Amino acid sequence: MTNPEKLASLQKLAEKTDLNDRALNDFLAEKAKREGGRKLPYAGVSTFLKAPQKTIDDKPDIGLFGVPFDLAVTNRPGTRFGPQQVRQLSVMAAGPKNHATGIVPAMLLDYADCGDVPFESVYDLDAATKEIEAFYHKVIDQNIMPLSVGGDHSISYPILKAVGRDRPVCLIHIDAHADTGGSFNGSRFHHGGPFRNAALAGVIDPEKTIQIGIRGRAEPHWDFSYDSGMRVIHIEEFYEMGIDAVIAEARDLVGDLPTYISFDVDSIDPAFTPGTGTPEVGGFIPREVQAMIRGFQGLNLVGADVVEVSPPYDQSGNTALVASTMLWELLCILAHSLHSRKE
């Protein structure tokens, strides 16, 4: 048995209820007081990362938006259910504090779950794409930084049309697929083409675009990436270079220019994220994507998205949990970036 003196001192330690992180302690105490106590994580309405529910008229600094949309898939559907599933699982991924970087987004600024993009044209891909764009113009009009949850990857194009409307933005794109394909079956708005569309619309700079994790049988469709000057890092090159060199190259490419980050869950190996429309074996482990996102801290960020969670193929819920974790990491660096600019 431990000697009585040591036991007594351990018991004394256990009486302490305050956190060692004083600032966080006081912030959480104040929050609990304001909200009338700690909320049960498994009760009530689920929101992205347990964020308060607001509307765009409340003008939070960062708005979390769901885009429940899967009209643009080339194969398996289901991502229209992504936002709701991520809301549920993100309860397990939300801070308050990022253990690796120390960022507490809620202490830096105001963020909120602003609900889902409202759709009227759910049977018309082109019209729906225009509706997404019109909604995000309102978001940008309110000076809200968007952090979106899809939905299939086609949604990044209309989002970028709004985010990049005043000047083309740089793009850091983590995906198994370069998503710069041309028309398939008579449409160019499918989820394999958002970044060709965005480059052609002048809202991203292809020479300031880096695509990381690319692999698989769709490779012949990505000529536009190479022809337009995008930097493509296949999964093999990622491991040859090492993660630090990849992060450094991305940072060097975008510098301090406005940068958007798009994260597709199929960049991660389907062992971890099977619940997606076009899984590609041989991908990242989740920790590598976490480390990459943390590596982008300090960039001049203007928004981000997490796409392609398809709950019908996500039997364990783990895809949505991984997506939620990356959503949290993205929120941390977006909050840090916006806060730094406001200071």
Ligand SMILES: [Mn+2]
């Ligand atoms: Mn994609």
